[in-house]
Amino acid sequence: MAEHESGETAQAQERSGDPYLAAGASPGELGPAAPAGEPDRPDEKRMSFVDHLSELRTRLRNAALALLLATIASFVFVEKYFDWLTRPVRLGLRDAGHEMNFYARSLTEPFWVYMKLALVGGLLVSAPFVFWELWRFIAPGLYRKERRIGVIVSGSAAVCFAGGAVFAYAFLCQPAAYFLTKLCKTFAGDLPFKLDTMLMMEDVANFQMLTLAGTGLAFELPVVLAILGWIGIVSSRSLLRFDKYALVLAFLVGALVTPSGDPFTQTLLALPVFALYNLSILVVWLLERAQRKRDAALSGVAT
Numbered sequence: 556m557a558e559h560e561s562g563e564t565a566q567a568q569e570r571s572g573d574p575y576l577a578a579g580a581s582p583g584e585l586g587p588a589a590p591a592g593e594p595d596r597p598d599e600k601r602m603s604f605v606d607h608l609s610e611l612r613t614r615l616r617n618a619a620l621a622l623l624l625a626t627i628a629s630f631v632f633v634e635k636y637f638d639w640l641t642r643p644v645r646l647g648l649r650d651a652g653h654e655m656n657f658y659a660r661s662l663t664e665p666f667w668v669y670m671k672l673a674l675v676g677g678l679l680v681s682a683p684f685v686f687w688e689l690w691r692f693i694a695p696g697l698y699r700k701e702r703r704i705g706v707i708v709s710g711s712a713a714v715c716f717a718g719g720a721v722f723a724y725a726f727l728c729q730p731a732a733y734f735l736t737k738l739c740k741t742f743a744g745d746l747p748f749k750l751d752t753m754l755m756m757e758d759v760a761n762f763q764m765l766t767l768a769g770t771g772l773a774f775e776l777p778v779v780l781a782i783l784g785w786i787g788i789v790s791s792r793s794l795l796r797f798d799k800y801a802l803v804l805a806f807l808v809g810a811l812v813t814p815s816g817d818p819f820t821q822t823l824l825a826l827p828v829f830a831l832y833n834l835s836i837l838v839v840w841l842l843e844r845a846q847r848k849r850d851a852a853l854s855g856v857a858t
Contacts, residue, residue, distance in 0.1 A: 614692045618685040626677030633669040636676055640763045643724060647732025648752070653739065657756045668760050675764065712778050719774030720767040722827065728766055731813070731820040769812035773828050777835040784839030791840035798833065805829040 629636070645655040659665050686709065694702055739750045783789045805828040809821035 611692055614688040618688045621681040621684045622677055625681035626673050629676035629680060630673040633672045636672045641759050643728035644732040644759055644763065647729045648736055650733045651737040653736055653752050657754050657759055659756050664757055668757050708778065712775060715774045715778055716771040719771035723767050723770035727770065727820060727823050728763060730823060734817055734819045766813060770824060773808055773812050773824065774831060776828060776831045777838055780835035781838045781842065785842055791836050791843055794836045794839060801832045802829050
């Protein structure tokens with residue numbers, strides 16, 4: 556009788572795609588099963604500790620070489636990078652009635668700003684190759700399901716970060732520049748004077764890069780909450796109950812992320828962050844529903 560029940564459980568696990576041999580057993584107790592078709596197990600090639608270090612050194616060397624070459628190539632286009640990066644600020648200056656000029660406080664400032672832009676550009680260009688080298692080192696030690704999850708999480712994080720940077724460039728930077736520089740105006744009276752802008756090259760570049768990077772990180776919220784929901788730390792119901800406080804936290808995130816610190820820019824960022832929080836609730840709910848369906852299928856086959 557026990558052998559018959561064990562056979563039914565094994566068949567149920569194989570049909571459900573579960574990688575473990577027995578229902579209710581943890582991965583550390585019984586280890587993964589190898590379903591028919593494709594073995595769900597890490598690469599069986601055994602390597603010593605020294606071999607692992609040598610493999611890691613090779614991957615890091617290739618990644619560093621790719622970053623170096625991409626940085627050198629990016630230095631050729633740094634003037635175009637700076638032109639593209641500062642375009643929203645110049646549009647904001649124009650709309651506010653100011654001259655679209657930037658200044659350098661020292662002889663070396665343009666060089667170091669261009670070096671920073673070349674490094675950031677090289678990092679962005681070489682990022683896919685760097686990730687691929689690191690993935691080739693990590694992937695052989697992962698199960699098929701873990702590799703699939705890793706690719707999904709990495710791809711989602713990259714898409715969300717890029718989406719946040721594009722949103723900041725298209726909708727945040729120009730209004731922020733307009734709002735901040737509009738405060739500089741001519742004062743009337745018996746002793747009239749003019750408050751004018753004198754924007755430094757490095758300050759403008761840092762403002763833009765911090766705004767793009769900070770907004771990109773803020774847009775990672777659905778990925779983070781989806782991971783927490785998948786491992787069971789949060790649930791869609793608890794996230795929904797916390798929704799009334801999420802708007803306040805969204806404004807807090809806007810205050811921390813935006814380097815300008817003005818309420819207008821914070822509001823422009825807080826609203827999409829709050830929308831992404833509600834989208835995260837839907838994502839976590841879909842994950843929970845998929846898990847309930849798998850559990851129901853397992854219990855139905857086992858009985």
